Amino acid sequence: DNLVHKFTLAGPDLANPDFNFLWDFGDGGTSTEREPTHTYASAGSYQVVLKANNFLNCGTPVTLPIVVSPRLIAEFSILPDSVIFIPNYHFSFRDQSQGTPLSWDWDFDSPNHQNSPQQNPEITYGIADTGYHKITLTIIDKDGCTKTKSHTVHITGTPGQLFVPNAFIPTSTTTAVQTFMAKGAGLKTWRMQIYNKWGQLVWQTDKLSAKGEPIDGWDGNYQGSPAPQGAYVWQINAKFVNGTDWKGMSYNNSPPKRTGVINLIR
Incomplete structure (x- = not known):
């Protein structure tokens, strides 16, 4: 603490036990200790006076100017x-x-x-x-x-996002709806699997861009041929870059789920 000062003496004569000491710290405080410690209330310049008397009660006061730095507090x-x-x-x-x-x-x-x-x-x-x-x-x-x-x-907050559409039209003239592709970012890992109504796996992917974006989508084909129109089930497991799990997809304020239905329309 900068407001606390330890005063020490130098000189062989002052080690004599017959000496007595009177310190005036310049702020109204005094001490009769040989080497006292004094705490100042505030920073500033002070004149410290020491009078050391021998057994004959003789001594010459010594004045030492000191500067007390402000108390150091980190904030x-x-x-x-x-x-x-x-x-x-x-x-x-x-x-x-x-x-x-x-x-x-x-x-x-x-x-x-x-x-x-x-x-x-x-x-x-x-x-x-x-x-x-x-x-x-x-x-x-x-x-x-x-x-x-x-x-x-x-x-x-969630360091990314993942959105899963609920329908696509492979034969559409609109490019954006020709492929079933999840939209997202900030993913570390993911896997999407799509099953038909008999529980057969018809398509899957785990591909991500450097930004954690899904970059692969289902074109509606199965084993090289167009899959029939109808409902399919998707299942997704995903983890964001900070290690948190994707909770799932929510439609119309429903509880989030990691599975859902995708409608293939032809």
Whole structure:
């Protein structure tokens, strides 16, 4: 603590047990200890006076000017808030420390981001960083005093999406509806399987783009021939890049399901 000062003596004569001491710390405080510790109430300049008397009660006062630095307290604020929602991944940190720090070290609790020496850093996390992160600020002043403060930020929400249509028309002149293809992003793994009414697997895929987007769709064929018109069952298991599972598809506010019906129309 910068407001706490330990006073020590130098010189062989002052080690004599016959000496008595009177310290005036310049703020109204005094002590008769040989090497006292004194806590100042506030920062500032003080004149410390020491009078050391020998057994004859003789001694010359010594005055030492000192400067007490402000108390060092680490603190910071977080913008826009400590909790943000996907697709926002950006935080701004503002140093609000007290005292006179000369250096700052920010630990963002992410293997994808190095520590920052800036006073007021900004950081943009990635999709894989969803969840909680303990942000730690360490400050050091000119006297080598160190203080640390931590706050937790939370990136919440689903780091991607997955939508499954409920019909397609292979013979349509509209390209967008010719193929049964799920739409999504932010997927780490997935597998979609399609079954006919007899439970036979007619098509499956697990292909994703670099952005975690499904890139393969069913064209309505089975074993090289057009599959008959009718209802088919799809089944999907998928995981987002942050490790959370896709809960399923919901139509008209129904509970999400990982299986559903696709209508092949000809």
